[in-house]
Amino acid sequence: MRKFSVFFLLIIVIISCKKESDLSKEFDCDYEGLSNLKTYSDFKNNFKIHIPTSWKTTKYYSDVQSEIFTADTLKQLTETYILKTSYALGSLNFDTDFYQKTDSIIHQNNLKKIKSGTTTFIELPTFWYVVKGEKNGFSYHQFNLISKKGDLAYFTASVEIYGDLNVNERICESLALLEKIEFLQ
Structure with missing residues (x-):
């Protein structure tokens, strides 16, 4: 009986360790994440993101914004x-x-909103949406996330997806990266 109790407790711990975000649930993600990650901080040290070492990554900044592509x-x-x-x-x-x-921006760019919603993302109030259209001769999807970081700051993420294959899987993979972002301020 004791072995059964220990086994049952272990199962509960394993299940509770993997807390799925609302966005992961929205896209029915079952994605564990990428490996061989390198940590990048934006130029102004506002956030850190973990990106595979084999990916090409560039940074940009201005007086009011700091970006990682x-x-x-x-x-x-x-x-x-x-x-x-x-x-x-x-x-x-x-x-x-x-x-x-x-x-208005979605309409001006000849995109069609597929779905959208509000949620809490990394404990921040967030609006997200997915649009579809055509870009550079390809079918094109874009996932956008906008989070209010405080009274005078916000965080955005945009995922550009070309083609129609594995769109949801690519959104899920990007969410796995985004959900590990660390805000430094």
Whole structure:
């Protein structure tokens, strides 16, 4: 009987250790993550992200924004994705004006919103959406995440996905990277 109790307790611990985020649930992700990761900090030390060592990664900054761009350039464009993460200064309010501006940008770029929602991402209020269209002669999907980091700062992530194969899997893989972001401020 004691062995059964220990086994049962072990199963409960294993199940509870893997806490799936709301976004992972939304996309029905069953993804463990990538390996051989290197830690990158943005130029202004606002956040750290863990990216595979074989990926091409570049950084950019201005007075109000700090960005990291990355992609697996060893794969074909229609088999990978381009991930852009950014920390910016400015106020952000998820109000009617925000949603109207977002919809206007989507419309101006001839994209169609597939799904969207609000959630808490890394303990931050977040709006996310997925759009579809055509870009550079390819079918194109984009996953966007916008998180309010405080009264005067916000975090964004954009995942560009070319082609129609394994779109959900590529979103899940990018979420596995994004969910491990560490904010430094």
